[in-house]
Amino acid sequence: MLRIIKKPEPSKQQLVAIKITAVILAFVASTVFILSLGHNPFSVYFSMLEGCFGSLYRFNETVIKTIPLAITSLGILIAFKMKFWNIGGEGQILMGAFLASFFALKFPSMPMALLMPLMIVAGMVGGGLWALIPAFFKARLGTNETLFTLMMNYIALQWVTYLQYGPWKDPNALGFPKIPNFSSNAVLPSVLGIHAGWIICLLFIAGIYVFMKYSKKGFEISVIGESETTALYAGMNVKKITLIAIFMSGALCGLAGMIQASAVSNTLSIEIAGGVGYTAIIVAWLSGLSAPIILLVSFLFATLVQGGAYIQTAFQIPQSAAQILQGMILIFVLGSEFFSKYKIDIKKEKPSDNEDGARTA
Secondary structure (H helix, E strand, C coil): CEEEEECCCCCHHHHHHHHHHHHHHHHHHHHHHHHHCCCCHHHHHHHHHHHHHCCHHHHHHHHHHHHHHHHHHHHHHHHHHCCCCCCCHHHHHHHHHHHHHHHHHHCCCCCHHHHHHHHHHHHHHHHHHHHHHHHHHHHHHCCCHHHHHHHHHHHHHHHHHHHHHCCCCCCCCCCCCCCCCCCHHHCCCEECCEECHHHHHHHHHHHHHHHHHHCHHHHHHHHHHHCHHHHHHCCCCHHHHHHHHHHHHHHHHHHHHHHHHHHHHCCCCCCCCCCHHHHHHHHHHHCCCCHHHHHHHHHHHHHHHHHHHHHHHHCCCCHHHHHHHHHHHHHHHHHHHHHHHEEEEECCCCCCHHHHHHHHC
16 A cells, blocks of 8 residues: 655755756656657757857857746745745736836836836736735735635636737737737847846846845735734734735736747737746746745756757757757756655554455364
């Protein structure tokens, strides 16, 4: 009989050993998969690294993929710290991008010094308000935030789709469903060859780390996550803190949407989020809800995505095969989380009394 048993808290050395074992197993499984496709695994691995770091352009692309993932993961971190399972990062990214795009399209001639801060604030407000809806119902009626935030993703997607195919459709796009591009005033400038989103990302990584570790509000969020009863006993206004924290969570996701719309797409589209909201959940979880580690894990994920895209071209590997490769690596890494907390016990069933009696007889 198989039983899943919770293990004592592992030491740091044991955690490192489990992670290393997971990575080795992931490479072994990936090697077998690549061999089944008829390719040399070492060439494929080398090409993945080459696709990420082979030139300054490829490195920049890897960093550009890291930025929205890291910022969205920071938003997920705040919600998860208080055991509010925010699965709605995807929708919050879209709504942040939508509100930022509203000002970009309505005021294209506004000076960049005014328009850019306005878009940043609008993006954060858009994502924050979208996250507040499930938080409000959770605080008032005790609704399930996991399903609520997930459903909100589809509403946000349909809203942007409506805009793209309807009232915001570019009349000069020859019938193609596309929203007009932003003016140059609404596009984030580049710094060292990469859009300025990387500076915003680093500032928020440091800011959220300090906020969660040293601020009173960060402490209250952690206490509510550990025990709501304790928070109530200590006199904390749990509902108010919950609403503030979830607004911050959605605001960070909305900021990621604003950056994607302004600096990467230069317009609003249904592809703005691109699954980042879902991937950020994995990143936040793997990082142990630590802001500095989120940056590292986001970069590793971006490397995986960028390298996977490169080998599609280099080896003519179908996109689905590249995604399977990424998925296999993720399964082993995520599986290591399970084995760091639980173990599988195989217990032999004892023979019943009747069987003993029969054997004795």
